[in-house]
Amino acid sequence: MKIKLGLLYGGKSAEHQVSLQTAKAVIKALDLSKYEIHPIYISETGEWKRGTELLGPVEEVEKLKLTDGGDVVSPVSLNQEIFPTGLTNVKEESSIDVIFPLLHGPNGEDGTVQGLLELLNIPYVGNGVLASAAGMDKVVMKNVFAQAGIEQAKYVSYIRKEWEKAPEAAYDKIETELGYPCFVKPANLGSSVGISKCQDRASLAVAFREAFEYDRKVIVEEGIIGREVEIGVLGNDEPICSVVGEIIPKKDFYDYKAKYEDGDTGLVIPAEITEDEHNRIQEVAIKAFKALDCSGLVRADFFLTKDSKVLMNEVNTMPGFTPFSMFPLLWQEAGVSYPKLIETLVELAIERHEEKQKIKYTF
Known part of the structure; x- marks a missing residue:
């Protein structure tokens, strides 16, 4: 049937x-x-x-x-x-x-x-209420990762009213704690919408105004000099990982247009990294998956520095499936075709639903 x-x-x-x-x-x-x-x-x-x-x-x-x-x-x-x-x-x-x-x-x-x-x-299909909500809010997500002992870039966050009351104080703190370049992002949005790379105070002020058009909360992250690498995670209680892929933006950073419109980005799959680096990325990805209590799928994004340090950037609890999307390409290289990937996700959804039916709701 x-x-x-x-x-x-x-x-x-x-x-x-x-x-x-x-x-x-x-x-x-x-x-x-x-x-x-x-x-x-x-x-x-x-x-x-x-x-x-x-x-x-x-x-x-x-x-x-x-x-x-x-x-x-x-x-x-x-x-x-x-x-x-x-x-x-x-x-x-x-x-x-x-x-x-x-x-x-x-x-x-x-x-x-x-x-x-x-x-x-x-x-x-996909993540439940808790993982979806926490994974959507970059501030909450990074706070959870910090609690789990996952190493990541330095960050600060502001809600709109805080910034409106004392914008210059916010800029002072960012310059002192993060420095330039830094990235300003809406806390609850993906696909690089509303993200700006800032090199000075003037561009920082513009970036805050733009980010607040999309959310009441923004996050500011220090700029990391390193390779952008990603890995796919698939499963429920016993997740597995794909190969690691690398994003090589031809522009200043991996923005919305490069992702979805002109494909103006180089993708290297599998990434040219050492076995040790791959193992550590996989280990941290699964740790992050479990820290957020994820299920089904996530794409975990990292920075890999020249001295081989693995820094967690974020996880995407609903990565895209467009022709340019990294998640299905990572699994394709790992031997899981696009149709098989979808079939597996549906099976995982049914498995998780059946598991939840075992829960007793009366006392």
Whole structure:
């Protein structure tokens, strides 16, 4: 029997378009002999639409917005055994078996949707509420890593009101504790949206204003001179790692355009590193995965310095699946094809859901 797989994409986030690209790539890779593909689109204003079963790839990203069909639905209708629905365009009357959230950024990757799916008791791919929320907030994530003894770059953080009251004091502290260059980032966003590299106080002030357009909290990190390397982690309680890959930006740093638009970045997979460096990166990646109580998948990002020091940068709890994305490329080099990777993630989602059904909720 085919698995009814709901693909949840779009989202009320600055990373809306990234999510659409990811959904298009996943749909193309799915084995239609194993899965029924049910598209569920969340608009940029937060409206949910469910379309008819997809019978093949979607060639144009804009068609994923279901403007030519589909019903506006309540999110709770995803579990139709509990909440029956009277959809006009959806043939299936039973619940979706597994949801694959292909959402990036706030209102999707941050635990909000994961919490909804937990309440509806629907299996879903990827990390749970805690890991998603902590992994989305770079400040919380780095605080957890520090508690776990994971070495990382120096950082400071500010909320908007703190900065507005004393911007010059903030700049003084950054110059004293971090120095230049440094990176200013929205705390709760990915895909390099709103990130700036700063070389002086003037650019620092501009960077703060830009970052606060996307979040009420920003993080500032010291610039690290080192190679940018990444590794994929896959699993639940016993995670495994892919090969290590290296990002070689042709620009000043790995920004949004290089990631998703022009592919203006060199990727070296596997990275040219020593066996010892690979082993240490793998060890820290799994340590970080467990520190955040992750499940399903993460991409762990590191800096590797000239003296072979491994510094944790961050983990991405929902790495992209676009043609330019590092995560599937890392697993492909490790011998796991793109379709097999998706299949494994669905299996892990079902495994975790079954494990949770063993929990006793009465006393």
